[in-house]
Amino acid sequence: MDKLVIDGGVRLKGDVRVSGSKNSVLPILAATLLTDEPCVVRNVPGLRDTNTMVKILRSLGKNAELNKGVVSVVSSKNNSLPRWVADYKLVSTMRASFCVLGPLLGRFGEARVSLPGGCVIGIRPVDLHLKGIKALGAAISMDSGYVYAKAKQLKGSHVYLGGVYGSSVLATGNVMMAAVLAKGKTVIESAACEPEVEDLADFLIKMGAKIRGHGTPVIEVEGVKRLRGAEHSVIPDRIEAGTFMIAALVTRGDITIKNMVPRHMGALVDKLEEAGASLVKSADSMRVCYKKQLKPVNVSTLPYPGFPTDMQAQLMSLMSITPGISIITEKIYPDRFMHVAELNRMGALIQREGPHAIVSGVKKLSGAPVMASDLRASACLVLAGLAASGKTSISRIYHLERGYENIERKLEGLGAKIWREKE
Ligand code: UD1
Numbered sequence: 002m003d004k005l006v007i008d009g010g011v012r013l014k015g016d017v018r019v020s021g022s023k024n025s026v027l028p029i030l031a032a033t034l035l036t037d038e039p040c041v042v043r044n045v046p047g048l049r050d051t052n053t054m055v056k057i058l059r060s061l062g063k064n065a066e067l068n069k070g071v072v073s074v075v076s077s078k079n080n081s082l083p084r085w086v087a088d089y090k091l092v093s094t095m096r097a098s099f100c101v102l103g104p105l106l107g108r109f110g111e112a113r114v115s116l117p118g119g120c121v122i123g124i125r126p127v128d129l130h131l132k133g134i135k136a137l138g139a140a141i142s143m144d145s146g147y148v149y150a151k152a153k154q155l156k157g158s159h160v161y162l163g164g165v166y167g168s169s170v171l172a173t174g175n176v177m178m179a180a181v182l183a184k185g186k187t188v189i190e191s192a193a194c195e196p197e198v199e200d201l202a203d204f205l206i207k208m209g210a211k212i213r214g215h216g217t218p219v220i221e222v223e224g225v226k227r228l229r230g231a232e233h234s235v236i237p238d239r240i241e242a243g244t245f246m247i248a249a250l251v252t253r254g255d256i257t258i259k260n261m262v263p264r265h266m267g268a269l270v271d272k273l274e275e276a277g278a279s280l281v282k283s284a285d286s287m288r289v290c291y292k293k294q295l296k297p298v299n300v301s302t303l304p305y306p307g308f309p310t311d312m313q314a315q316l317m318s319l320m321s322i323t324p325g326i327s328i329i330t331e332k333i334y335p336d337r338f339m340h341v342a343e344l345n346r347m348g349a350l351i352q353r354e355g356p357h358a359i360v361s362g363v364k365k366l367s368g369a370p371v372m373a374s375d376l377r378a379s380a381c382l383v384l385a386g387l388a389a390s391g392k393t394s395i396s397r398i399y400h401l402e403r404g405y406e407n408i409e410r411k412l413e414g415l416g417a418k419i420w421r422e423k424e
Contacts, residue, residue: 004396005409007386008418009368012291013254015415019242019261020046020406021070021235025200027097028174029235030054032204033074034061034104035178038230040208042072045235046406049399053095060088061101089115089146095403099127100171102150103179106139111151116143123334129162129169133176136160137183157185157224166333167304168193168218174201180222181210189220195305196265200236207231239265240311241405242287244380247315248412249289250278251322251388256415257288268308272298272316276323297325297362302333314340314381321349322388323362330357339374340381346371347385347393368393376404383408387417396424 021044031054033040045051045067058065058074062084065074085105092098092115105112116127131141131148136159139152157180162172173193178201180187192198194216202215208231211223242261246269249256263270263282270280276295281288297320302310310333320327321344331337335356344351347369350361368391373379379401386393395401398421401408409419 002396002424003398003421004394004424005383005398005401006392006394006420006422007368007383008392009386009389011252011387011416011418013248013252013256013387013412013415013417016257016259017245017411017415018259019237019245020044022046022197022200022238023048023050023404024097024170024195024240025197026051026235027054028100028171028178028197028201029204029233030058030065030072030074031101031104032178032201032208033058033063034101035108035182036208036228036230037076039073039075040230041232042074043070043232043234045070045072046238048406049403050095050097053091054098057087057091057098057101060091061085061105085109085112087112087114092117096125097171099130100175100178102130102134102148103175103177106134106150106152107155107179107182110153111149113147113149115147123336127172129164129172130175133160133162133172133189134179137176137179137187155179155183155224157183157187157222159188159190161190163191170195170198173198173220177202177212177220177222178205180224181205181212181228183222183224185224187222187224189222190218192218192220193304194218196236196239196262204231204233207233236265237261240309240377242266243269243309243312244315244384244405246273246280246287246289247319247384248387248415250291250295251319251384253291254415255288255290257286259286261285261287263287267306269312272300272308295319295323297323297327297360299328301330304333310334310337311377313337314377315384317341317351317358317360318344318381318384318388320360320362321351321385322364322366324364325362327360327362328357329360332356340378343371343378343382344385347389349385365390367391370394370396373397373400376400380405383412387412394422
């Protein structure tokens with residue numbers, strides 16, 4: 002296993018290009034199961050998770066390949082595997098694979114998909130996915146850790162998808178993908194409004210689906226008989242872009258982030274400006290320059306357009322070196338605080354109280370050996386390592402490889418002293 006070593010304290014400067022969105026591309030690749038015709042997906046990030054989804058497509062009878070940012074998917078002619086069974090080995094490595102349920106059910110009238118299980122950031126149930134699929138008329142049973150869903154013909158329906166923690170991104174995607182081939186009209190209320198849901202809907206529309214209201218809490222889907230192949234370019238990754246915005250500020254640097262969509266970043270921009278950061282936005286790039294000492298901010302994570310839970314850990318690394326008290330409240334995954342203990346090992350002063358982290362900003366962090374626990378916690382530790390004095394070594398960086406394409410190369414291009422070592 003590799004670890005990442007960072008010799009911190011360098012001001013990062015220069016331009017960096019954001020890759021395609023991980024959270025967009027995963028359901029979009031799943032949507033290719035809705036047709037037998039060829040599909041081409043572009044701006045695909047080379048990540049562990051995208052490779053996992055490509056493997057899942059292969060296990061479901063597709064010929065799929067990721068080559069230089071492009072995934073081409075065609076149906077293979079002779080496949081002995083049942084085309085509607087998604088195996089535990091693959092689904093357990095990545096929760097997003099559960100979103101093959103909707104397309105498989107819509108296309109084949111049945112689907113057997115492994116339950117994904119929990120993960121380090123919380124329990125992560127799938128009740129909303131199942132509620133939506135059931136509302137479309139599918140019979141659902143569970144056995145041996147799998148969900149089996151069956152429906153001769155799905156029927157359009159009205160379904161409210163709000164859960165205890167608000168809307169669900171993948172449940173909205175899953176139900177939308179099941180509804181596109183259902184008979185009649187489906188209305189999804191309390192749908193997730195995330196740009197990734199919009200991107201998925203845009204791809205489905207290119208395939209011939211009839212969808213309205215995507216990007217709002219009410220999505221309407223008029224079922225069609227069949228979908229065709231389509232080409233699509235995935236939107237830029239807003240979480241990667243946000244991570245580089247914070248990288249500029251924690252290192253007191255000056256970074257221009259290219260191939261991003263500033264209008265997807267409203268809540269983060271608002272918080273950083275409130276903290277006193279200088280941000281210069283254009284249509285597809287942003288310059289983030291550290292000009293003066295920042296002030297602490299309080300923030301609560303919320304579904305889009307609220308502050309993204311996927312940026313909570315990274316913001317915490319910035320607030321941990323911003324003098325004063327910041328309160329960070331996690332409302333999507335109340336246990337998503339694995340990074341707190343690791344930041345404290347680097348000299349941060351953070352106290353967790355239930356879903357709140359009370360951050361007392363310190364002058365400086367000091368490099369230390371730390372352990373990555375999940376994807377965004379790893380990004381937080383990289384940021385902390387960049388800001389700290391001395392060497393930080395981060396073990397278990399395979400988490401980082403799930404969501405950040407070429408992160409070391411990109412940071413190196415900005416002047417960071419960062420390299421890999423064998424554990
Ligand atoms: C997606 C993102 C993930 C992000 C999360 C929240 C992908 C591949 N992943 O995950 O990076 O952190 O959105 O923005 O897009 N919930 C239920 N029942 C369900 C489903 C979810 O109660 O059936 C709860 C979850 O436990 C959580 C909240 O709803 O508290 C939001 O989760 P959800 O939006 O579903 O997360 P994912 O779509 O899995």
